[in-house]
Amino acid sequence: MAKNHNKKRNIGIIYEQIINYVCNSLIEENKSNAEAAINIIKTHFTEKSQLRKEYKLFKALSETQNVSGQLASQIITEAKKACNYMFDSKVLEEEKSYLIKDLNYTIGKGIIFEEKVKNYRKYATIQTLLNEWRSEVSSFDKTTEYEIKLHESLTQKNPVIENNFVPQKVDKLTYKIMNEMFDKKYKTHLNDTQKEIITLYIEDNDSKLEEKYQAVKESCDFLLERYIEKCNNEILKEKYLSVKANINKLNTGIKTKENLQKFLTIGKLKEEVLGE
Numbered sequence: 090m091a092k093n094h095n096k097k098r099n100i101g102i103i104y105e106q107i108i109n110y111v112c113n114s115l116i117e118e119n120k121s122n123a124e125a126a127i128n129i130i131k132t133h134f135t136e137k138s139q140l141r142k143e144y145k146l147f148k149a150l151s152e153t154q155n156v157s158g159q160l161a162s163q164i165i166t167e168a169k170k171a172c173n174y175m176f177d178s179k180v181l182e183e184e185k186s187y188l189i190k191d192l193n194y195t196i197g198k199g200i201i202f203e204e205k206v207k208n209y210r211k212y213a214t215i216q217t218l219l220n221e222w223r224s225e226v227s228s229f230d231k232t233t234e235y236e237i238k239l240h241e242s243l244t245q246k247n248p249v250i251e252n253n254f255v256p257q258k259v260d261k262l263t264y265k266i267m268n269e270m271f272d273k274k275y276k277t278h279l280n281d282t283q284k285e286i287i288t289l290y291i292e293d294n295d296s297k298l299e300e301k302y303q304a305v306k307e308s309c310d311f312l313l314e315r316y317i318e319k320c321n322n323e324i325l326k327e328k329y330l331s332v333k334a335n336i337n338k339l340n341t342g343i344k345t346k347e348n349l350q351k352f353l354t355i356g357k358l359k360e361e362v363l364g365e
Contacts, residue, residue, distance in 0.1 A: 094217045097202055098185050100140065101147045101212040103192075104130075106204035110196065113204075124346070125195050127290075133188045139181035140188065143219065146171055150215050151208065154245050161243035165236055172222035214238045282356040290349050302341035302352050309355045310336055332358075 096102050107126050114123035134141045150168060192201045206212065218235045221227040282305060289298040313333060339351055 094213050094220075096209075096213070097189060098182075099212055099216040100143045100185075101151055101215060102206050102209065103185075103188065103201075104134075104144055105206050105212075106201050107192070109204040109206075110201055122196070126201075127346075129188070129191055129195060133184065133191065138184060139176055140184045142175055143181060146175070147212075147215055147219065150239065150243075151211060153243050156243055158240070158244055161240050164243060165239060168218075169222045172219060176223060178223050211242055214242070280356065283353050286349070286352055286356060290344070295344060298344065299341050302339070305352055305356055306336060306339055306341060309358055313358075 107130060111123045111126045114120070114126065134144065146168060150164070153164065156164070193199065214235050218232065218239060221232045221235070286298070286301055286305070289301055310333065313336075336355060339355070340348065
């Protein structure tokens with residue numbers, strides 16, 4: 090039988106806790122803590138790592154909803170097969186141990202595991218199944234019980250969320266004040282383009298990040314050309330060619346932190362050009 094569920098070795102829970110820590114650090118304007126956590130993700134969730142393989146399978150199972158019963162059964166069957174040939178269990182457990190050690194050493198012992206996770210029960214079900222499917226001596230009763238729970242999750246209808254949703258224990262006035270306070274303090278720090286870039290960078294979504302980089306690069310270049318046509322400031326006109334050359338030199342295929350900072354800069358430049 091596979092080992093009982095351990096939340097500190099649950100790939101879905103750990104990853105979400107790290108992301109939550111990054112977001113909270115940014116809100117608190119603690120960039121060094123946020124960067125430290127992001128670097129841990131970049132270091133341990135590499136393309137060839139067992140951690141990344143398990144997380145991708147975990148994410149697919151946790152995010153899929155509203156499918157037919159037959160398709161849900163097929164998804165579970167394919168996921169079970171993947172567990173039998175995709176993973177090196179020994180290496181995976183070693184990588185998890187190294188990740189936990191790095192989190193405790195870099196962030197502080199146990200701190201990352203204090204972050205709250207919304208879908209704890211679902212995540213526990215999925216990780217238990219992944220462990221059971223990989224186990225040489227699994228429990229038939231436990232596996233069947235959790236496969237039924239996963240099947241229910243996969244076929245669950247997506248909830249309809251209205252735009253004017255307000256938490257039950259928060260009245261509309263309080264909710265409005267909270268939003269206004271948040272916007273007043275943090276809205277000027279990041280615009281929508283910058284937020285989207287950071288999200289893709291943190292999620293390690295290389296293909297979409299490269300597409301976003303290219304789109305930002307092209308739109309900023311286009312907006313600059315339109316702006317300079319109407320500009321009467323000779324100093325700005327002289328600077329324009331230099332700025333344009335620097336934008337054109339940017340490589341959308343580089344996923345380093347330094348390149349991220351450059352595209353965050355032109356994301357801000359794009360906003361300023363639009364506002365003139």
